[in-house]
Amino acid sequence: MxxxxxxxxxxxxxxxxxxxxxxxxxxxxxxxxxGRDSLLQLGGTPHLAALIGIIGLVLLGGILAVRNRLESRRSIGDEQEGRPDEYVTDREKVRQLINENGGRMKQSRIVDSVDWSKAKVSRLLTELEEDGQITKLRLGRENLVCLPGNEPTASKPPEQPQNEQ
Known part of the structure; x- marks a missing residue:
């Protein structure tokens, strides 16, 4: 050569x-x-190695596809468990949040807990107070939001004795 x-x-x-x-x-x-010994013909060893490599890649791809499908089914099940929260109104969500925090919560903490503006939270709380579902108490520069029956004792009017007749 x-x-x-x-x-x-x-x-x-x-x-x-x-x-x-x-x-x-x-x-x-x-x-x-x-001729019989052309440059384009190779021995069987490289072809066998390529075939084994292709089979290995197909098997690996199949295993990964099955794993991803199983994981997506698990995540769908998790999402369905959390879906009832998606159908809760904003007013109900505020009431649930206050209830989960012992029936009382500062308005600023409500704003921090939800992804809404201060104005929206204030408007919702005003609507809830007008409907008698919550009580807003002014504490200095903040509001304390309470569910009925969870107001601090100092904020409740003194009980008047009933006149016996």
């Missing part, structure tokens, strides 16, 4: 022995004579 290179790096002449005669090429063109 002989290969000659010219300064630009191109192959001028390539000669390879073959069973049916030499394979020669000149000026970057290659002439291949057909």
């Amino acid at each position: 002989s290969i000659r290179f010219h300064p630009p790096g191109s192959i001028d002449t390539l000669t390879l022995p073959a069973s049916d005669g030499p394979i020669t090429g000149t000026d970057s063109s290659l002439i291949v004579t057909a």
Whole structure:
């Protein structure tokens, strides 16, 4: 086998022995004579390795697909458990939040607990107070929001004795 290179790096002449005669090429063109030992035929070992690699990739892809499908089913089940909260109105959500915090909560903590503006929380609390569902007490520069029956004892009017007749 002989290969000659010219300064630009191109192959001028390539000669390879073959069973049916030499394979020669000149000026970057290659002439291949057909025969039993062609350059395009390879032994069985590289093909077997490629086949094993492809089978391995298919198996790995299948395992990952099954795992992802199982995880998505689990997450769908988790989402369905949390869905009742999605259908709760804003007013109900505020009442639940106050109830979960012992029946009393500062208005600023309500604003921090929800993703609403201060104005929206204030408007909702005003509506709830007008409906008698909550009581707002002014504490300095803050409001204390209470569910009925959870107001501090100092804020309740003194009970008047009933006149016995």
